[in-house]
Amino acid sequence: QVTLKESGPGMLQPSKTLSLTCSFSGFSLSTSGMVVSWIRQPSGKSLEWLAAIDWDGDKYYNPSLKSRLTVSKDTSNTQVFLKITSVDTADTATYYCARADTMGISGDFDYWGQGVMVTVSS
Amino acid sequence: DVVMTQTPVSLSVSLGNQASISCRSSQSLLHSDGNTYLSWYLQKPGQSPQLLIYLASNRFSGVSNRFSGSGSGTDFTLKISRVEPEDLGVYYCFQHTHLPLTFGSGTKLEIK
Numbered sequence: 220q221v222t223l224k225e226s227g228p229g230m231l232q233p234s235k236t237l238s239l240t241c242s243f244s245g246f247s248l249s250t251s252g253m254v255v256s257w258i259r260q261p262s263g264k265s266l267e268w269l270a271a272i273d274w275d276g277d278k279y280y281n282p283s284l285k286s287r288l289t290v291s292k293d294t295s296n297t298q299v300f301l302k303i304t305s306v307d308t309a310d311t312a313t314y315y316c317a318r319a320d321t322m323g324i325s326g327d328f329d330y331w332g333q334g335v336m337v338t339v340s341s
Numbered sequence: 342d343v344v345m346t347q348t349p350v351s352l353s354v355s356l357g358n359q360a361s362i363s364c365r366s367s368q369s370l371l372h373s374d375g376n377t378y379l380s381w382y383l384q385k386p387g388q389s390p391q392l393l394i395y396l397a398s399n400r401f402s403g404v405s406n407r408f409s410g411s412g413s414g415t416d417f418t419l420k421i422s423r424v425e426p427e428d429l430g431v432y433y434c435f436q437h438t439h440l441p442l443t444f445g446s447g448t449k450l451e452i453k
Contacts, residue, residue: 255440264391266433268442281441283342315389325396326437327380331389 221245222254223316223332230338237303237337245330248274248296252294252322255299256307257311259292260334267312273321306339313337343368345445346432355453360421362448364434369414370397371438378438381410381419384432385446393432394419426452 223243238258246253256271270290271279280288289302290337303310313336316327344367354360362381367398369441370377379397392401394410407422422426429452434445 227392265446266435266444268444279440283441317389322351324399324401325376325380326399327392327395327435328390329392329401331391334389 220328221237221318223318223330225314225316225332225335227314227335227337229307229336230340232341233339234305237301237306237310238284239301239303239314239316239335239337241299241332243297243299243316243318243332246318247321248272248292248299250254250274252320254319254321254326255319256319256328257290257299257301257316258317258328259310260315261309261312268317270301271319308339309339313338342441343370343436343439343443344449345436345443347432347434347445349448350446351449351451352356353453354421354424357423358432360400360424360428360450362419362421362432362434362450364412364419364445365413366417366418366436368439370436371414376389378436379410379417380435380437381408381414382433382435383428384433385427388430390433404448421450422451424430424450428452434452 227239230259240242254273315334317331352443381394385389398410
């Protein structure tokens, strides 16, 4: 059974660095084709893909935020991390991690975490 | 970036009737490998998005056959036949042919 769960600070101040963790089970990020992405959604708005890391350790970023993003994974291949530097109120959103299996049917996000709300406020 | 334009923004449908949502991309979503990486997701109230349709017209595992996707190139459609109460939520189209991956702005389905 595949599950993902995001964790984060809940609230942080502008200009700080946001650190998020995606903990997952039911698959290994070392398996060929596996990719974990980060996606965010401000309240009442659409979804924005932020970054991804694949089984080979290759990383992909949304150019609109690339200079502020760092995605990484742990050596056990059961956690993925996202850091966003210099946050401001526009980074207030629910942050999701989601799995894609590029060796599967299409590489779509077939499993999502429940999301973690992050508020940037002074 | 590929811009995904969804219409309508919202849709109010009576139970048992059909709903149709359009999605247009600013570039062709036909990949060099021959696949069209256009998907549809439904986000029910208070939940994470869930995959409905992949590769433009294939239903994901467990998805009702009341949902159907069609289209190619830059124009795509999601149809929901015989709308049921559990269909309410926001529908998003999504492309992963081109980086960065992009979502549509969403279509909110309400039940009359």
